[in-house]
Amino acid sequence: xxxxxxxxxxxxxxxxxxxxxxxxxxxxxxxxxxxxxxxxxxxxxxxxxxxxxxxxxxxxxxxxxxxxxxxxxxxxxxxxxxxxxxxxxxxxxxxxxxxxxxxxxxxxxxxxxxxxxxxxxxxxxxxxxxxxxxxxxxxxxxxxxxxxxxxxxxxxxxxxxxxxxxxxxxxxxxxxxxxxxxxxxxxxxxxxxxxxxxxxxxxxxxxxxxxxxxxxxxxxxxxxxxxxxxxxxxxxxxxxxxxxxxxxxxxxxxxxxxxxxxxxxxxxxxxxxxxxxxxxxxxxxxxxxxxxxxxxxxxxxxxxxxxxxxxxxxxxxxxxxxxxxxxxxxxxxxxxxxxxxxxxxxxxxxxxxxxxxxxxxxxxxxxxxxxxxxxxxxxxxxxxxxxxxxxxxxxxxxxxxxxxxxxxxxxxxxxxxxxxxxxxxxxxxxxxxxxxxxxxxxxxxxxxxxxxxxxxxxxxxxxxxxxxxxxxxxxxxxxxxxxxxxxxxxxxxxxxxxxxxxxxxxxxxxxxxxxxxxxxxxxxxxxxxxxxxxxxxxxxxxxxxxxxxxxxxxxxxxxxxxxxxxxxxxxxxxxxxxxxxxxxxxxxxxxxxxxxxxxxxxxxxxxxxxxxxxxxxxxxxxxxxxxxxxxxxxxxxxxxxxxxxxxxxxxxxxxxxxxxxxxxxxxxxxxxxxxxxxxxxxxxxxxxxxxxxxxxxxxxxxxxxxxxxxxxxxxxxxxxxxxxxxxxxxxxxxxxxxxxxxxxxxxxxxxxxxxxxxxxxxxxxxxxxxxxxxxxxxxxxxxxxxxxxxxxxxxxx
Amino acid sequence: xxxxxxxxxxxxxxxxxxxxxxxxxxxxxxxxxxxxxxxxxxxxxxxxxxxxxxxxxxxxxxxxxxxxxxxxxxxxxxxxxxxxxxxxxxxxxxxxxxxxxxxxxxxxxxxxxxxxxxxxxxxxxxxxxxxxxxxxxxxxxxxxxxxxxxxxxxxxxxxxxxxxxxxxxxxxxxxxxxxxxxxx
Numbered sequence: 001x002x003x004x005x006x007x008x009x010x011x012x013x014x015x016x017x018x019x020x021x022x023x024x025x026x027x028x029x030x031x032x033x034x035x036x037x038x039x040x041x042x043x044x045x046x047x048x049x050x051x052x053x054x055x056x057x058x059x060x061x062x063x064x065x066x067x068x069x070x071x072x073x074x075x076x077x078x079x080x081x082x083x084x085x086x087x088x089x090x091x092x093x094x095x096x097x098x099x100x101x102x103x104x105x106x107x108x109x110x111x112x113x114x115x116x117x118x119x120x121x122x123x124x125x126x127x128x129x130x131x132x133x134x135x136x137x138x139x140x141x142x143x144x145x146x147x148x149x150x151x152x153x154x155x156x157x158x159x160x161x162x163x164x165x166x167x168x169x170x171x172x173x174x175x176x177x178x179x180x181x182x183x184x185x186x187x188x189x190x191x192x193x194x195x196x197x198x199x200x201x202x203x204x205x206x207x208x209x210x211x212x213x214x215x216x217x218x219x220x221x222x223x224x225x226x227x228x229x230x231x232x233x234x235x236x237x238x239x240x241x242x243x244x245x246x247x248x249x250x251x252x253x254x255x256x257x258x259x260x261x262x263x264x265x266x267x268x269x270x271x272x273x274x275x276x277x278x279x280x281x282x283x284x285x286x287x288x289x290x291x292x293x294x295x296x297x298x299x300x301x302x303x304x305x306x307x308x309x310x311x312x313x314x315x316x317x318x319x320x321x322x323x324x325x326x327x328x329x330x331x332x333x334x335x336x337x338x339x340x341x342x343x344x345x346x347x348x349x350x351x352x353x354x355x356x357x358x359x360x361x362x363x364x365x366x367x368x369x370x371x372x373x374x375x376x377x378x379x380x381x382x383x384x385x386x387x388x389x390x391x392x393x394x395x396x397x398x399x400x401x402x403x404x405x406x407x408x409x410x411x412x413x414x415x416x417x418x419x420x421x422x423x424x425x426x427x428x429x430x431x432x433x434x435x436x437x438x439x440x441x442x443x444x445x446x447x448x449x450x451x452x453x454x455x456x457x458x459x460x461x462x463x464x465x466x467x468x469x470x471x472x473x474x475x476x477x478x479x480x481x482x483x484x485x486x487x488x489x490x491x492x493x494x495x496x497x498x499x500x501x502x503x504x505x506x507x508x509x510x511x512x513x514x515x516x517x518x519x520x521x522x523x524x525x526x527x528x529x530x531x532x533x534x535x536x537x538x539x540x541x542x543x544x545x546x547x548x549x550x551x552x553x554x555x556x557x558x559x560x561x562x563x564x565x566x567x568x569x570x571x572x573x574x575x576x577x578x579x580x581x582x583x584x585x586x587x588x589x590x591x592x593x594x595x596x597x598x599x600x601x602x603x604x605x606x607x608x609x610x611x612x613x614x615x616x617x618x619x620x621x622x623x624x625x626x627x628x629x630x631x632x633x634x635x636x637x638x639x640x641x642x643x644x645x646x647x648x649x650x651x652x653x654x655x656x657x658x659x660x661x662x663x664x665x666x667x668x669x670x671x672x673x674x675x676x677x678x679x680x681x682x683x684x685x686x687x688x689x690x691x692x693x694x695x696x697x698x699x700x701x702x703x704x705x706x707x708x709x710x711x712x713x714x715x716x717x718x719x720x721x722x723x724x725x726x727x728x729x730x731x732x733x734x735x736x737x738x739x740x741x742x743x744x745x746x747x748x749x750x751x752x753x754x755x756x757x758x759x760x761x762x763x764x765x766x767x768x769x770x771x772x773x774x775x776x777x778x779x780x781x782x783x784x785x786x787x788x789x790x791x792x793x794x795x796x797x
Numbered sequence: 798x799x800x801x802x803x804x805x806x807x808x809x810x811x812x813x814x815x816x817x818x819x820x821x822x823x824x825x826x827x828x829x830x831x832x833x834x835x836x837x838x839x840x841x842x843x844x845x846x847x848x849x850x851x852x853x854x855x856x857x858x859x860x861x862x863x864x865x866x867x868x869x870x871x872x873x874x875x876x877x878x879x880x881x882x883x884x885x886x887x888x889x890x891x892x893x894x895x896x897x898x899x900x901x902x903x904x905x906x907x908x909x910x911x912x913x914x915x916x917x918x919x920x921x922x923x924x925x926x927x928x929x930x931x932x933x934x935x936x937x938x939x940x941x942x943x944x945x946x947x948x949x950x951x952x953x954x955x956x957x958x959x960x961x962x963x964x965x966x967x968x969x970x971x972x973x974x975x976x977x978x979x980x981x
Contacts, residue, residue, distance in 0.1 A: 137816050137889070140902045142873040143882035146816045184820045197980055205975050352966050354945045358921075359904065359963075360972035362928055364861060364891060364979050372860035376930030383929065387938055390945075742952060749953020 059756050125159040127169040134176075191215065195625055202371040203583070204363035206644055207628065210585055211621060213648045217596055218617035220331055224324045224603065225610035231320045232607050233290050235311055239301040266294070266530045266675035277448060280545065281455050282538040282606075291541070293605045294534035294676040314678040314688050321604050321667075325660055328600065332656060336649035357382060389483065411480045418476060418494060425465050425498065426505045432461045433509045458539070459546040462502045466594070467554070470495045470587065492586045496651060499594050500658045503601070506543075507662055510536055515670060531676035533605050540602030541609065547595055548616050555627050563631040583632040588624055589648055593655050595620075600659035604666075804828070804843050817889035826981055827888050830855065831881050839881070849877030852884065857979045862927040863907055870906045891979035900977050901967040905960050917957035918943055 124132070133153050136146050161169055187193075192215065200208045278286050288295060301311040361379050366372050399407075436457040443450060473494050477487055514532040529535040559581060566579025599613035668686045672679040679685045693701065706712055805813075805828070813824045832839040834851050849868045858864040868877040871887040879887070889895060890903050908916055910923045921943050925934065934942070950958050950966045958966075967973050 133815060137818060138896065138899050140899070140906075142871070143816065143886050144873060147812055150812065150816060180814070180820050184822050187822075200980065205978075209975075352949045352969055354942065355949050355966040356970040356972055358924060358928065358942075358946060359908070359967060360970045360976050362862065363976045365857075365976075366861075367856045367859060369860050372862075373930070376862075376928070376932065380929045380932040380934070383925075383934065383942060384938070387941060745952050746954055749955060752953070753955060 059760055123157060123159050126161050127165070127172075129153055129156070129158050130169070130173065192621065195621075197365075199625065199628060200363075200365045201367040202629065204366055204371065204375060207583060207585070209644045210588060210648075211624070213589070213645075214592055214617060214621050214624065216335070217592060218614060218621075220328060221596075221599060221610050221613040221617055223327060224599070225614055227320055227324050227327070228603060228607045228610055231316050231323075232296065232313075235301060235313065235316070236296050237290060239311065262530070262675040263680060277452055280542075281452070282541045287534055287538070291606055291608045292534040292537045293607070293678075294531040294537075296607075296678045298678045298680050312692075315692055317678045318667075318685060318688055320607075321663065324603065324610075325600070325663070328656060329660075332649060332653055336646075336653065339645045339649065353386060357386065385484075407481060414476050414480050418473065421469060421472065422494075422498060422501060425469060426501055429458065429461055429465070429502055429505045430509050433458045433506065437513075456542060456546065458506065459543045462506065462543065463546050463550050465502060466499055467550070469498055473498075488586060492590070492647070492651065495586075495590055496654060499590065500597070500655065503597065503658075504662070506539065507601075510539065511666075511670065514673075531673050533673060533677055537602060537605035537609075540598055541606055541612075544595065544598045544602065544609065544612060544616070547598065548619070551591060551620070552623055555623050555631065559627060559631045581632045583628045585644060586647070588627075589651055592617075592620060593648075593651050596652070597655040597659050600656065601662050604663050813885060817885055818892050818894035819885070819889055823892075823981060824885065827885050828881060830981065831884050844881045846874075846878050846880045849879070852877075852879050857981075862930065866907045866910070870903060888979065888981055891977065892981070893978060897968060897974060898964070900974070901964045902960075904967065904973075904977060905963050915957040915959055916963060918947075920957075921946060 133150055136149055136153075139146065139149075160166070192211075196208055196211060199211060275285070277283075282291065286292075296313060296317065298314050301313060357379070361382075363375060366375055436454050439454045439457075440451065443454070470491070473491050477491055480487075480490075482490065510532070513528055514535075562579040562581065564579075565575050569575045569579075595613065595616055599609055602609045666685075668684055670684060672681065672685060674680055679688065693704075805825070810821045810824060813819065814821050817824070819827065828843065831847075832843075834855055835845070835847055838845045838847065849865065849872075852858065852868050853864045858867065861867065865877065867887065868879060869875065871883045871890075872879050873883050890899055905916070908920060908924050910920045911917070916924075922939060925939055925942060947956065947958075950962050952962050952965075953959075
């Protein structure tokens, strides 16, 4: 029976059992009396076969592995595995003996095994007992039994630890207590617990992961702000500025202005404007504040004349920039690595799609009825989608050549169209930028509102493009007929590219403005600002403000009325079409990541921008919460946390790299302005590092240079390549091993079923013979193994 | 909070902290939740046994499709009625600190509708029914789905999932740890 059944299933999974196919079901199909294999008559044996299967099943419940599941043994085997992972103590004979006894016993026998063995070397010491008590919580028994167990463990005799071991154990206990106290304290402080629970109750964990991401970004911005504040802003504000070099007008001529004179010129330059306009644009009185790069000097502040303590501000400025990029990178990589490690572990072998959907599908934290209904619908849709996709797979392979060509054509058209759109948008931004500058030049005497509008033109243009083009993208992508996951990814990539390229064009236009040969005079042309870094800082400040305000405005003044329309006019299909929105995670993620990119790039030119970013993140949480709970109806697709986290980190990493490249290029290549800032002069900022490096002791310099020589790098590269190849080979071998072991496991299962069925057959035979001979059966142990034979068998014999 | 701490002795709180994945504050919070279900009864006896219907009416379990199974699994008297200690056990297993093995163990018991220590075809059918709620999958689809499930997970080909197989696929399911969680 098992043989034939096994052969059917094996033929379905041909790939799996290919190597072992030779030792197939046929091998097991011997003909022996009573065997319900293909040799026996089909009709007469259906009842017999059923009884046979029941008997085998009954036997199966008596297997030791099944018995162990009913007792605590299962828990202890896993406990011993956990212990091996957690504790670093060496295993003594005592511990393994303790566990083997537990493995075979029932809960009722536990107290017997816990009773002390009077051999001295087998008495557990305090620390072991404490560890064992800590492990009780992993046992799958109820609380009353756990308390019993703990009481018994506590009251069992144990050795006191001596001396150093005592100290180590006390330290461990103390550390555990500290950790739990810290956890309690931390949960008290935790921000937004209530809001997260509400969102969770309605939408499930997938959407909550987005809000956790916003929270994470906020804390990252707080750290960046702390860095810039304490290293740059505070010293500049507190310490007395040194004396600037004096500007001697007599020594100057038209073609050669010194840095000091440029700085003087800049200090005396003011632009008079309205208070409010200055606040919003960052010009006028705002320009000379701590907010912008131009305020900071290239002084080396003296902290203490006697002890010769200096605070080198330019160096500090540069180090802070490097630091906050490094901190952000470490935070992103750590967060991504956590998810990455999990993906590797599950990714080995296949991804159990259906099991993940069914067993991990229901969000146990949903507690609202509406949320539960939506989740039911979402799971139903996902199941149907997966089954559909399976059927589509076969269809896809059967696609005719003509269809393939058509699809290829439409896809290339769409891609070309999108590239054209992107190019057009980039050109538009550049044109708008130059237009705004020329308009500002022309209409200097015009009304203040017009001037304001001209100032904000580039930012408004960028923000509106960011709003409109993604809608076009999602419309166009329908013509490409990708599967839903691919659609999300492609749209996401295109939108990221749009946003980053718009920033890039802005940067490039500014670069074109300020890069020139400046040997004469303080700035390139008359209209170019004296302090271009402050100008860049202002542009990013304006962009950040516009971005934030637009986000809030769109949520409250555009999407909220839409949602209200859809809710109140449910019968009108047109209004419903306009009004209904879904909480689409990718777009919201991009919003947040975009503002973070602005923060990263802008922080170098505007050291207080991280504070603005912190406030913006804080407000974003509430704005998005409003959008989620009130504007949108729940998503009809299941947002998997694992995949979402991966997407967040990937998008963030791409933006981070872009920001780092932008800032890095401006540090290394672009000449700073002569009139202001910590890096006044003609050399790029990176020179400061070179100068400081030259001040280091010669052996460090020698070491650093050695690291760069070919004699070091070539062997290192070769060794790394070899290591990579080795680990690759080991991974491949392990993967193969997993396959082999799995096949073996399948066959062991078949073996077990075969043996069980043979055993039950033999027992049945014995019973039948006994009944035939009408001998009263001697009490044998086999009687208990089988259920009593059904009445029909007795009659037929 | 003060009222709660006067009900439990320090030793009991320490016990609960050691034997669950909760801190003392969380234990008290759980007790508050439990008390809110039946204030007078729990006021008399802080470890009172509440009927299954009351437990299933608490906010966390109200709309859960498996709420009756959860109550049955964690109830010490196996009939669904839970004492406070059972409730505490339940919340501890569903908390974030509980490791995957503990969660997998209890998940297996919850999904095992007929209690035979194996997730057979009927068990899986019931799980799917409960998951899809008011929308019912057609018979063909259900059969296909169960077949796919068994193909993925059933390693020894016996037509049902044993605990070892279940634990194996749970360790490879990335969403399980995040979804099998109840926040107090």
